[in-house]
Amino acid sequence: xxxxxxxxxxxxxxxxxxRPYSETSLLVDLFTEKSGRITAIAKGxxxxxxxxRGVLLPxxxxxxxxxxxxxxKTLTGAEPVRSRIILSRDxxxxxxxxxxxxxxxxxxxxxxxxxxxxxxxALDELSRKSDAEFTLRRFEKYLLEQVGYGLHLQRDxxxxxxxxxxxxxxxxxxVGPIVNNSSRSDGVLIHGDALIALDQEEVFTExxxxxxxxxxxxxxxxxxxxxxxxxxxxxxxxxxxxxxAETQAKHVEF
Amino acid sequence: MKEGHxxxxxxxxxxxxxxxxxxxxxxxxFYLLERxxxxxxxxxxxxxxAVATIKHCTRCNNFSEENLCPICxxxxxxxxxxxxxxxxxxxxxxxxxxxxxxxxLVLMGHLSPLDGIGPDDLAVQHLLKVLSDYPxxxxxxxxxxxxxxxxxxxxxxxxxxxxxxxxxxxARGVPVGGxxxxxxxxxxxxxxxxxxxxxxxxx
Ligand SMILES: [Zn+2]
Numbered sequence: 001x002x003x004x005x006x007x008x009x010x011x012x013x014x015x016x017x018x019r020p021y022s023e024t025s026l027l028v029d030l031f032t033e034k035s036g037r038i039t040a041i042a043k044g045x046x047x048x049x050x051x052x053r054g055v056l057l058p059x060x061x062x063x064x065x066x067x068x069x070x071x072x073k074t075l076t077g078a079e080p081v082r083s084r085i086i087l088s089r090d091x092x093x094x095x096x097x098x099x100x101x102x103x104x105x106x107x108x109x110x111x112x113x114x115x116x117x118x119x120x121x122a123l124d125e126l127s128r129k130s131d132a133e134f135t136l137r138r139f140e141k142y143l144l145e146q147v148g149y150g151l152h153l154q155r156d157x158x159x160x161x162x163x164x165x166x167x168x169x170x171x172x173x174x175v176g177p178i179v180n181n182s183s184r185s186d187g188v189l190i191h192g193d194a195l196i197a198l199d200q201e202e203v204f205t206e207x208x209x210x211x212x213x214x215x216x217x218x219x220x221x222x223x224x225x226x227x228x229x230x231x232x233x234x235x236x237x238x239x240x241x242x243x244x245a246e247t248q249a250k251h252v253e254f
Numbered sequence: 255m256k257e258g259h260x261x262x263x264x265x266x267x268x269x270x271x272x273x274x275x276x277x278x279x280x281x282x283x284f285y286l287l288e289r290x291x292x293x294x295x296x297x298x299x300x301x302x303x304a305v306a307t308i309k310h311c312t313r314c315n316n317f318s319e320e321n322l323c324p325i326c327x328x329x330x331x332x333x334x335x336x337x338x339x340x341x342x343x344x345x346x347x348x349x350x351x352x353x354x355x356x357x358x359l360v361l362m363g364h365l366s367p368l369d370g371i372g373p374d375d376l377a378v379q380h381l382l383k384v385l386s387d388y389p390x391x392x393x394x395x396x397x398x399x400x401x402x403x404x405x406x407x408x409x410x411x412x413x414x415x416x417x418x419x420x421x422x423x424x425a426r427g428v429p430v431g432g433x434x435x436x437x438x439x440x441x442x443x444x445x446x447x448x449x450x451x452x453x454x455x456x457x
Contacts, residue, residue, distance in 0.1 A: 088404075092401070230370035
């Protein structure tokens with residue numbers, strides 16, 4: 001019995017973004033279950049009768065097949081595995097934000113097998129009009145962990161003691177939380193209960209919500225190395241009054 | 255070398271066209287210089303003239319040589335209807351089909367969150383001005399049925415929610431002549447959720 005090498009097997013994937021490539025094709029970025037983020041050419045995808053039409057869409061759970069050794073693969077098949085995850089309005093913008101995070105934070109062709117189901121779950125939650133901030137913060141937590149910059153949510157990094165819900169910490173992006181004894185002014189001030197809520201994935205109170213947004217934003221910014229997040233800026237533009245998700249671009253220091 | 259510089263400039267200029275990479279640009283440049291110098295001259299003149307004379311119609315925002323385009327000056331269109339499209343090409347397609355007799359508004363694109371193309375990059379303010387300047391009763395959002403097109407339509411309908419106009423969208427569903435067996439599942443799902451009443455009213 002012969003077993004095919006992995007690159008010839010179908011795998012689950014989502015389209016992250018697409019752009020025209022020549023008259024009839026598309027250049028697509030995919031988040032695949034086994035191969036991570038890949039770039040591929042979908043030949044003929046813009047033709048009227050292409051089997052990719054109505055299929056190669058963001059938030060559509062796909063089964064894909066691709067070949068090629070270079071940086072840009074050739075897509076040889078893509079089929080829907082279930083109906084598209086329908087997102088609308090601010091929840092749709094959150095979906096675009098997740099895609100942009102993956103595009104800008106993950107290395108191409110590194111597998112992120114444990115992040116894939118987290119992404120799919122986040123989209124499903126957003127389509128049910130979940131508490132978007134909770135969904136985003138949890139996704140960001142796993143994403144940071146997967147790229148090697150996991151948040152420290154359990155211990156004070158200066159004393160080694162467990163996080164105390166009543167204590168205010170200073171979270172330093174490169175170090176983690178340390179007790180705030182005012183000798184420094186960098187990092188993010190955050191209550192212990194917020195760190196615990198994100199670690200345990202408990203419901204966020206209003207203050208916890210604000211603090212965690214600030215925390216994740218600061219840590220992500222450290223690792224984005226100046227790359228702006230367009231979808232976040234646009235969210236603030238489209239939904240200026242709405243304090244859900246990743247709004248308030250005026251506080252972003254990109 | 256002077257000549258090399260001119261060729262390089264031509265190649266670089268051609269690469270500005272969508273879908274044209276370095277190789278294609280080189281092929282185009284060599285073709286024009288070797289085989290069709292007259293054509294190259296015409297192309298250069300046409301481009302210069304187009305750039306100098308073509309502006310945006312003050313009413314529909316489509317490309318136009320005059321302040322108002324032929325559609326907006328025709329006087330035979332229904333002033334109560336406004337159809338919002340993404341691009342001049344979309345407008346042309348609807349016109350060719352003869353499907354619509356009102357006025358248009360061309361956004362010149364769609365919201366594209368990952369590329370940072372937001373409402374300020376589209377003719378959104380223009381749309382609001384047209385709404386207040388003309389007796390429009392219904393706005394038809396004919397953006398593409400892509401995720402970005404839908405995001406644009408969502409945003410525009412929220413923006414116009416407080417105005418008195420009726421807002422509608424193009425129906426989604428099975429194309430004429432379409433056989434269900436060969437339909438993609440998204441189209442089929444949309445067709446089901448957008449199904450229309452079929453009971454015949456007797457009496
Ligand atoms: Zn016009």
